[in-house]
Amino acid sequence: MNAQQQWVAFCTIVVKEIRRFMRIWQQTLLPPAITIALYFVIFGRLIGPRIGEMSGFSYIEFVVPGLIMMSVITNSYANVVSSFFGTKFQRSIEELLVSPVPNYVILVGYIIGGVARGLAVGVIVTLLSLFFTHLQVSHMGVTVAIVFLTAVLFSLAGFINAVYASSFDDISIIPTFVLTPLTYLGGVFYSISMLPAFWQGVSQANPVLYMVNAFRYGLLGVSDIDVVWAFVIVIAFCVALFVYSLYLLERGKKLRS
Amino acid sequence: MTAALSISNLHKQYDNGFEALKGISLDVQPGDFFAVLGPNGAGKSTTIGVICSLVKKTSGQVSVFGTDIDENFSLAKQNIGVVPQEFNFNQFEKVFDIVKTQAGYYGLPAKLAAQRTEKYLRQLGLWDKREQRSRTLSGGMKRRLMIARALVHEPRLLILDEPTAGVDIELRRSMWQFLKEINARGTTIILTTHYLEEAESLCRNVAIIDRGHIIQNTSVKELLRQLNKEVFIMDTREVLKEFPAIEGYPGQLIDDHSFEVAVEKHQSLNELFASLSERGIHVLSMRNKANRLEELFVSLVEPHSENGEEMQV
Numbered sequence: 001m002n003a004q005q006q007w008v009a010f011c012t013i014v015v016k017e018i019r020r021f022m023r024i025w026q027q028t029l030l031p032p033a034i035t036i037a038l039y040f041v042i043f044g045r046l047i048g049p050r051i052g053e054m055s056g057f058s059y060i061e062f063v064v065p066g067l068i069m070m071s072v073i074t075n076s077y078a079n080v081v082s083s084f085f086g087t088k089f090q091r092s093i094e095e096l097l098v099s100p101v102p103n104y105v106i107l108v109g110y111i112i113g114g115v116a117r118g119l120a121v122g123v124i125v126t127l128l129s130l131f132f133t134h135l136q137v138s139h140m141g142v143t144v145a146i147v148f149l150t151a152v153l154f155s156l157a158g159f160i161n162a163v164y165a166s167s168f169d170d171i172s173i174i175p176t177f178v179l180t181p182l183t184y185l186g187g188v189f190y191s192i193s194m195l196p197a198f199w200q201g202v203s204q205a206n207p208v209l210y211m212v213n214a215f216r217y218g219l220l221g222v223s224d225i226d227v228v229w230a231f232v233i234v235i236a237f238c239v240a241l242f243v244y245s246l247y248l249l250e251r252g253k254k255l256r257s
Numbered sequence: 258m259t260a261a262l263s264i265s266n267l268h269k270q271y272d273n274g275f276e277a278l279k280g281i282s283l284d285v286q287p288g289d290f291f292a293v294l295g296p297n298g299a300g301k302s303t304t305i306g307v308i309c310s311l312v313k314k315t316s317g318q319v320s321v322f323g324t325d326i327d328e329n330f331s332l333a334k335q336n337i338g339v340v341p342q343e344f345n346f347n348q349f350e351k352v353f354d355i356v357k358t359q360a361g362y363y364g365l366p367a368k369l370a371a372q373r374t375e376k377y378l379r380q381l382g383l384w385d386k387r388e389q390r391s392r393t394l395s396g397g398m399k400r401r402l403m404i405a406r407a408l409v410h411e412p413r414l415l416i417l418d419e420p421t422a423g424v425d426i427e428l429r430r431s432m433w434q435f436l437k438e439i440n441a442r443g444t445t446i447i448l449t450t451h452y453l454e455e456a457e458s459l460c461r462n463v464a465i466i467d468r469g470h471i472i473q474n475t476s477v478k479e480l481l482r483q484l485n486k487e488v489f490i491m492d493t494r495e496v497l498k499e500f501p502a503i504e505g506y507p508g509q510l511i512d513d514h515s516f517e518v519a520v521e522k523h524q525s526l527n528e529l530f531a532s533l534s535e536r537g538i539h540v541l542s543m544r545n546k547a548n549r550l551e552e553l554f555v556s557l558v559e560p561h562s563e564n565g566e567e568m569q570v
Binding site for chain 1: 272334343359
């Protein structure tokens, strides 16, 4: 395939992915909006005022960046894992495998599909947050870059999960037992400066902490960690997972017998 | 002339140790209508899987219109359209979107993809169903959808894995007609089938695979020449009380207006009819007792069956 044909194939995959999550918006876009709105109500209006300030901001202002990032993480991951596993389950992945589309185009197409849903939900949640708090953007470049890279990273993670998955149970194990704990303990709801030194150290092994704090830095201008480190870690993870995903596709892991 | 498909010493051993292909070699010429026959588990689908990259070969060479799949699989795939045995499209997508998306995978720009999608959906009688979700189609429509999808990039080689399995007779005949037409327009067609009548009606050449080996690779006509004996059923005007015994033509009475009779390759039907006329028996119609190719297929494959395992053809 020449470059133009590869571009057409890439756009085809992206359009198909976006069409898929838009077609089932009641399952893909609405639930995270409702869930995060409930978080805003409970933590922002009901409990938040009793907690007081955190890192110099009201509690609702503090948690909004984390909640936006949480929705981006879970939705970019969920989109790729469910879509790619769905194509495996229905065997429609064979449509792509018999075609001349290079593996890296397949991978990037699915990743951009995941990023699209992650960002779509992120925008919806951001707009909802405006009903509960004033939103400021301190560093636009950092904000946009970290949210995009985070969506890429978790789309890649979802892709790897989908490749290895053999059943629908397999695509819920990682989100339930890995993704959710990492997100909840990744500084979404609190500053790690509140933790004892030991648990601060443990928290720093959690990659989600870096993404959430870099995003919070972009919006509020405050962070528990060095933002440069956050970018180094996220980019390193993205490169490593991309290379591994491509390796799985080249090998045809659980795709070609 | 460069072969449309050339397979040389192809081996496939699965991870569980099962050796599905044991060194098969095969050439299909451009423009041919080629049948691959064999009992279940013979290696037909594995062979197709290797050609279209769904199965990784263990060793051997495969080239499509001169392009080795190990050297440039992307180019080889541009020339191939595949209609699999089982439905493998997204059940929730619309018919139009399924075909147009496939065109996109082959790099066809959106406008051309839409034109081709319309062209093949119309040709296969699915244009009226274009806005329907694929899961709402009947089985026959789903098969036609897969053919439209395989043709949308206009491949030079079309491979169909049991395309008419479970399809009613009327639809099967119309699909045969459609396949004949696209073959006449120059598309090389390879099909696997369990319907021997299908191979006899459509195909010029045939390979029979059994347990990973090709045991026959010849023309359908040549294959039929190997048939030593045919059994005919004859319907008579007169009422018969017993089988009209004719020396050299064994047979038996079926009912009071028909009997079956075996005719060997060297024997003459004229002699048989003459003998029947002498006995005052007038034959109104005659037909083969079984599909001729089917008889031959069973005779070729049966000696290889293990442990009395039933063969499905």
